[in-house]
Amino acid sequence: MNMMPPELENTKEKASFVVHVQFRQHATWQGNITWVDKGVTQQFRSVLEMIRLMTEAVESGDPEHTGFALPMEVEKN
Numbered sequence: 001m002n003m004m005p006p007e008l009e010n011t012k013e014k015a016s017f018v019v020h021v022q023f024r025q026h027a028t029w030q031g032n033i034t035w036v037d038k039g040v041t042q043q044f045r046s047v048l049e050m051i052r053l054m055t056e057a058v059e060s061g062d063p064e065h066t067g068f069a070l071p072m073e074v075e076k077n
Contacts, residue, residue, distance in 0.1 A: 015058050019050065040068045 016036040023030040028046040033053055035041075040063045044050040049067075056066040 015054070015061075017054055017057075035063065035068055038063050038068070042068045 018034040018036060019031065020033070021029045021031040028048075029050065030043075030045050031050075032041050032043045033050055035057050038057075042053055044053060053067050057063075057068065060066055
């Protein structure tokens with residue numbers, strides 16, 4: 001038996017996230033979310049913003065086309 005909702009059955013890729021809730025204020029969460037597969041982290045100020053970040057990540061599959069900030073490149077001396 002498939003437990004996945006019908007709207008997600010045809011998605012090509014799945015994504016893994018680590019959510020770190022730092023505060024709970026004004027009836028919502030604040031913290032940061034890490035897109036494990038891409039190695040990028042972004043802060044969020046509400047559960048709605050967190051869900052938007054996750055949705056964009058799953059739909060695009062590319063950090064450049066989402067709200068996730070790309071990791072900064074380290075300069076080599």
